[in-house]
Amino acid sequence: MNLIQIILLFTLIVPFCIAEQSVVDYCVANLTLPKTPGGYPCIDENKLTSNDFVFTGFHSPGNTSESVFKSSVIRANDDTFPALNGLGLAMSRIDIAVGGVVPIHTHRVSEIIIVIEGTIIAGFIGTNHTAYYKTLYKYDVMIFPHSLLHFQVNVGDTPALAFVSLNSANPGFQTTSxxxxxxxxxxxxxxxxxxxxxxxxxxxxxxxxxxxxxxx
Incomplete structure (x- = not known):
């Protein structure tokens, strides 16, 4: 491929790349209006304050005693943290009691987990039926590829705490059981x-x- 062809190809590709980028800096969700496949409509930016870009829901542990799985997931997504609307990001706080689990489940997007306290076994199952799992300790990080079944199990003698990040403002969550x-x-x-x-x-x-x- 010569220089002229490369330049021509670049001029064809760049407009499509630019078209995929957002035309606004942010779009804080207006939860009073219906949600669309592309997310929520935006709140007028003139009505926003710094508080709209801060989420405080991770301060306290979730109640693991109310779950049959002895775990709790607190989600920061576009429904609970409207500033994430359209940004392709979400987070969750995961608390797992001793002997508890986050049951095998799937999302439509990829997930990364970091263990903050405790010891867990985490893993996922590939489409070739291979199980990839590992005991994770404090500050260990693991990735779960998009759409694959994955899980976490507290195998320590203390409660476990982890945070996960997902590359969607509304990643979905389907538990097999x-x-x-x-x-x-x-x-x-x-x-x-x-x-x-x-x-x-x-x-x-x-x-x-x-x-x-x-x-x-």
């Missing part, structure tokens, strides 16, 4: 598509308030 137990699919269908016996499906549905209707 909750998806199986909270749905309104007939029990026998869930049993057939998962190979779980119907008794176990009913147990999950009882925990997560799903229905147990049978096919007529």
């Amino acid at each position: 909750l998806a199986l137990g909270a749905n309104d699919l007939p029990t026998e269908i869930v049993s057939k598509i998962t190979l779980l016996d119907e008794e176990e499906v009913r147990r999950l549905k009882a925990i997560f308030n799903g229905t147990n209707d049978l096919i007529l």
